[in-house]
Amino acid sequence: MSVSATAVAHPNIALIKYWGKRDEAMQLPATGSLSLTLGIAPTTTTVTLSDDPKVAADLGTLNGEEMRGKDLARVQKFLDLVRERAGSQAYAQVDSVNEIPTGAGLASSASGFAALTLAAAKAFGLDYSKAELSALARRGSGSASRSIFGGLVEWLPGHDDASSHAVELDNPGLELSLVVAVLSPGRKKIDSRAAMRQTVATSPFFSAWVEQVPRDIEEMKAAIAAADFTAVGSLAEANAMRMHATMLGALPPVRYWNSDSVAALDLVASLREEGTECYATMDAGPNVKVICRSGDAEAIACRFRSEFDGIDVLVSGSGPGAYLM
Ligand code: 2P0
Numbered sequence: 001m002s003v004s005a006t007a008v009a010h011p012n013i014a015l016i017k018y019w020g021k022r023d024e025a026m027q028l029p030a031t032g033s034l035s036l037t038l039g040i041a042p043t044t045t046t047v048t049l050s051d052d053p054k055v056a057a058d059l060g061t062l063n064g065e066e067m068r069g070k071d072l073a074r075v076q077k078f079l080d081l082v083r084e085r086a087g088s089q090a091y092a093q094v095d096s097v098n099e100i101p102t103g104a105g106l107a108s109s110a111s112g113f114a115a116l117t118l119a120a121a122k123a124f125g126l127d128y129s130k131a132e133l134s135a136l137a138r139r140g141s142g143s144a145s146r147s148i149f150g151g152l153v154e155w156l157p158g159h160d161d162a163s164s165h166a167v168e169l170d171n172p173g174l175e176l177s178l179v180v181a182v183l184s185p186g187r188k189k190i191d192s193r194a195a196m197r198q199t200v201a202t203s204p205f206f207s208a209w210v211e212q213v214p215r216d217i218e219e220m221k222a223a224i225a226a227a228d229f230t231a232v233g234s235l236a237e238a239n240a241m242r243m244h245a246t247m248l249g250a251l252p253p254v255r256y257w258n259s260d261s262v263a264a265l266d267l268v269a270s271l272r273e274e275g276t277e278c279y280a281t282m283d284a285g286p287n288v289k290v291i292c293r294s295g296d297a298e299a300i301a302c303r304f305r306s307e308f309d310g311i312d313v314l315v316s317g318s319g320p321g322a323y324l325m
Contacts (some may be wrong), residue, residue: 005122009114039319060094113140114147173227233279
């Protein structure tokens, strides 16, 4: 009988962003980061070890379609690492279902590699702590280290492979929600890994970013501890703008925004002027995510639906860490 394990993980959205690595091979980030794990749009992944000696490679499906090219190569490289740790020769079949548009700056690689980490660790018999699972997930995709945990999460930059993992933060009283305006569900033109590399190599603003982020993290942790929504939201928005400013300084510039993104940022500013306190954040894509108090989320989502014809608008509160089925 073949060994199989299934895991579920949710995307996360960074309030203080991860942008740039100090070690590409080990996936060590230039700075820490801090995120909220969402309660929507999970990835469910089943890893089945092959007991057929004719199978000589890992294979997979994503949303029912065969994985190929770069996506498959990334999964295979990750499973090579898991095999090495487990002292196994077995190849695996990976079947993954993503309930969010893949590659659209909605953190599908975070939920994807977090679910793959948990399912693969179980199937290959690695008895890992959550911190160890988080460090392993990081090797697949940096932001996946955060989706191992639920709620508010800090990814510690660490000094080596084992120490660069995420931890769950106490949340003494913030009821945060995110409204995700899916302005463009297509695959992004430049993937975040290549865009980060370009930013690190060419943006004259990158050193200022690396100096600023640790300050932003400390300030954010103090705001969370004080349950100060205004401080959390305004700092998250400022940090996202700083990240995009840093990548706009690259050569050639990395610009994920489109004209709808700018219109959405304007709408967030208008809502605030009208008395609904909310703040914007953006990742490696044109979509805008609105950080708000949970009680305001539905009204903000309604407003986005009426201002942007035909777009998907998702609402999410805080979600759980990755778990086995
Ligand atoms: C974040 N992003 O903190 C930032 C903000 C996108 C913008 O983490 O190369 O897919 O696999 O480590 O994790 C996207 O980066 O990159 C990301 P790799 P990943 O959420």
